[in-house]
Amino acid sequence: MCARKAGRKKVSKMVAVRVSNLVKSFVDGDREIQVLRGIDFSIAQGDFVAITGASGTGKSTLVYQMGLLDEPTSGSVFVGNKNAGKMTVLERTAYRLNHFGFVFQDYALIPELRAWENVALPVLMRGASRQKARKQASVVLDRFGMADRINHFPNQLSGGEGQRVSIARAIVHQPKVLFADEPTANLDSDRSRQIIDIFHELHRDGQTIVMVTHEMEYAKEAVQVVVMHDGSIA
Amino acid sequence: MAIQRNDFSVGSFLTLRYIRGANRWTTALIVFVMVLTFLNLTVIGGLLEGIVVGSFVGLRDRAIGDVFISAKEGESSVGRTQYILRDLRGDARIVSFSPRYSTRVEVITEDDVYMVTNANEQRKSVTATALGIDPEAEQRTTNLPASLLEGSYFSPSGSRREILIGSALLERYSPFGADVLSGVHPGDFVFLRMGGVGGSGFGYDTDDDRLSNNALSGGRSAVSETTLQKYRVRGVYRTKAGELDLAIIMHDDEVRANNPIPGNNANSIAIRLSDPDSAVLVRDDLLSSFGRYAKIETVDDAIGPFLGDIRTVFKMLGSVVGAIGLAVASVTIFIIIFVTAVSRSRFIGILKAIGITPHAIRISYVLYALSFAVVGSLVGASILYFVLVPFFAANPIPFPFSDGILYITPTGVALQIALLFVATFVAGLIPAHRVVRRPAIEAIRG
Numbered sequence: 001m002c003a004r005k006a007g008r009k010k011v012s013k014m015v016a017v018r019v020s021n022l023v024k025s026f027v028d029g030d031r032e033i034q035v036l037r038g039i040d041f042s043i044a045q046g047d048f049v050a051i052t053g054a055s056g057t058g059k060s061t062l063v064y065q066m067g068l069l070d071e072p073t074s075g076s077v078f079v080g081n082k083n084a085g086k087m088t089v090l091e092r093t094a095y096r097l098n099h100f101g102f103v104f105q106d107y108a109l110i111p112e113l114r115a116w117e118n119v120a121l122p123v124l125m126r127g128a129s130r131q132k133a134r135k136q137a138s139v140v141l142d143r144f145g146m147a148d149r150i151n152h153f154p155n156q157l158s159g160g161e162g163q164r165v166s167i168a169r170a171i172v173h174q175p176k177v178l179f180a181d182e183p184t185a186n187l188d189s190d191r192s193r194q195i196i197d198i199f200h201e202l203h204r205d206g207q208t209i210v211m212v213t214h215e216m217e218y219a220k221e222a223v224q225v226v227v228m229h230d231g232s233i234a
Numbered sequence: 235m236a237i238q239r240n241d242f243s244v245g246s247f248l249t250l251r252y253i254r255g256a257n258r259w260t261t262a263l264i265v266f267v268m269v270l271t272f273l274n275l276t277v278i279g280g281l282l283e284g285i286v287v288g289s290f291v292g293l294r295d296r297a298i299g300d301v302f303i304s305a306k307e308g309e310s311s312v313g314r315t316q317y318i319l320r321d322l323r324g325d326a327r328i329v330s331f332s333p334r335y336s337t338r339v340e341v342i343t344e345d346d347v348y349m350v351t352n353a354n355e356q357r358k359s360v361t362a363t364a365l366g367i368d369p370e371a372e373q374r375t376t377n378l379p380a381s382l383l384e385g386s387y388f389s390p391s392g393s394r395r396e397i398l399i400g401s402a403l404l405e406r407y408s409p410f411g412a413d414v415l416s417g418v419h420p421g422d423f424v425f426l427r428m429g430g431v432g433g434s435g436f437g438y439d440t441d442d443d444r445l446s447n448n449a450l451s452g453g454r455s456a457v458s459e460t461t462l463q464k465y466r467v468r469g470v471y472r473t474k475a476g477e478l479d480l481a482i483i484m485h486d487d488e489v490r491a492n493n494p495i496p497g498n499n500a501n502s503i504a505i506r507l508s509d510p511d512s513a514v515l516v517r518d519d520l521l522s523s524f525g526r527y528a529k530i531e532t533v534d535d536a537i538g539p540f541l542g543d544i545r546t547v548f549k550m551l552g553s554v555v556g557a558i559g560l561a562v563a564s565v566t567i568f569i570i571i572f573v574t575a576v577s578r579s580r581f582i583g584i585l586k587a588i589g590i591t592p593h594a595i596r597i598s599y600v601l602y603a604l605s606f607a608v609v610g611s612l613v614g615a616s617i618l619y620f621v622l623v624p625f626f627a628a629n630p631i632p633f634p635f636s637d638g639i640l641y642i643t644p645t646g647v648a649l650q651i652a653l654l655f656v657a658t659f660v661a662g663l664i665p666a667h668r669v670v671r672r673p674a675i676e677a678i679r680g
Binding site for chain 2: 090097100101112117122130169
């Protein structure tokens with residue numbers, strides 16, 4: 001692992017996600033493109049990690065591997081103390097539901113669902129009643145200043161509002177790790193600032209955050225910054 | 235991992251939102267296709283079956299009743315008729331009965347009788363069955379007056395020397411019939427020769443090649459009055475009940491006078507019951523008493539397997555047509571769900587990313603497809619029961635051998651709804667499964 005550390009000194013924290021000798025390749029015709037080249041890396045509980053680097057260096061691919069959204073070509077991903085390689089598709093889905101939250105660059109809200117319905121989905125999937133899920137979603141949306149937007153559809157929200165709903169959906173079930181893939185890429189600087197502030201607030205509350213960003217200005221604000229270069233950690 | 239309750243909960247949650255967010259016109263179009271499919275499944279088969287059922291109902295209601303008594307094989311009449319009739323009068327299950335007396339009859343129009351003057355010239359005639367009835371009993375049993383196309387029914391008091399003529403004997407109702415009369419209308423006269431038909435011609439004097447009006451009206455009889463009798467046509471009827479429309483109907487005493495049967499036996503007796511379902515029981519009771527003297531059958535026995543076989547074939551045809559409609563609807567639903575799922579594949583990836591199970595996502599699309607089947611069936615069933623069934627009941631399709639109705643049963647409709655649901659389920663599941671099984675990350679990246 002090679003990472004530039006900033007901020008507080010770590011005291012033996014539980015490892016939330018660990019990758020070992022992680023390789024991910026894609027085949028393009030006759031060519032094999034190696035996007036991740038044997039990465040060893042771990043994220044401890046409570047960390048706020050920014051993964052940064054130039055475009056095409058494998059930042060998002062690494063996050064998708066850690067978030068169990070994709071499977072590596074070789075190497076291992078450990079979540080908690082489980083080897084993700086031995087999990088079935090449904091076990092990986094269940095793990096994501098119970099322990100991970102995701103924020104995507106374009107908010108990735110379901111267009112047919114109102115703000116609260118988007119946020120309530122993970123809660124419903126965990127078995128809560130619709131009433132309880134709605135209540136929980138409303139509390140989180142309220143926390144992000146979206147109380148008057150809970151019944152709006154995604155196309156009725158501004159970019160910043162959409163991303164706040166997306167973050168609300170990602171944390172409504174109190175995941176162990178929040179993965180954010182370029183959460184500010186589609187926002188102007190003011191809206192971006194708001195999102196980063198929300199991440200700081202969540203981190204202060206103990207939320208583990210892994211944020212992919214190509215904007216060094218925001219990456220620097222993380223506790224730990226991982227710079228990627230050509231499929232490896234620089 | 236098996237499907238959990240939460241999968242259904244989230245699946246239905248998503249379905250309701252898909253429906254809410256869908257384009258109204260597109261939804262209406264899909265529902266319309268489902269309604270047409272449902273109607274295609276039920277109406278085509280129902281009409282085809284209704285032709286046969288209409289024929290069966292016609293035979294039962296307008297010809298032979300619920301139980302039918304006829305001569306035993308090898309006999310010419312119903313033995314012990316008077317004892318049977320006495321028994322029928324005392325049976326509370328029997329609403330009415332109508333004994334019929336029949337004989338062969340040759341019919342010749344008045345014009346032909348007067349205009350054919352040359353002995354070598356062939357006189358046009360038709361051969362038919364003359365049925366002698368008690369008009370009131372027949373009315374109670376088969377409601378014969380309701381089958382009149384022209385003219386009027388026998389009057390309660392008289393109507394001797396009057397006949398009702400079956401439409402199949404008339405050229406204007408049976409244009410392709412080989413043995414038909416032309417130009418006969420209510421009020422016209424025809425000449426009948428009852429019994430012994432097939433003898434030596436019409437009995438006019440071969441020495442005189444002219445058949446004079448005088449001879450027919452009581453002078454020197456070129457045609458014997460007892461052989462050729464003049465009747466007034468009182469009405470024309472059509473029952474669409476097989477050979478009945480090829481008959482001439484008159485008062486029973488006139489047939490009996492011309493064709494006396496020992497013991498005053500009838501040739502057949504139609505019986506109407508208060509409860510048609512008790513036909514087997516009534517038949518068996520009558521058989522135990524009179525089985526030696528008469529052939530006693532329920533309407534089903536009397537009709538035999540012929541109509542049943544036609545009904546089976548028609549049902550099969552209806553099923554084939556329905557199956558084609560079902561296949562079209564299945565393909566439509568398949569395409570709709572496939573296009574919907576593919577166009578939402580990125581969102582499916584996102585749902586999977588945030589932990590929504592593939593089961594829940596599949597369920598959401600299957601329920602979405604089934605919702606069309608539910609609405610289509612409901613609308614279709616409403617149209618069927620509140621519009622089409624009453625319409626065809628009031629306006630039966632006039633087939634030559636029956637009045638075609640729309641024959642449907644609740645069980646049949648339930649089965650067809652179930653078929654529609656199964657087809658929709660499969661048509662919804664396959665495309666949903668194909669899209670959902672893609673890895674989440676591929677779907678997210680598009």
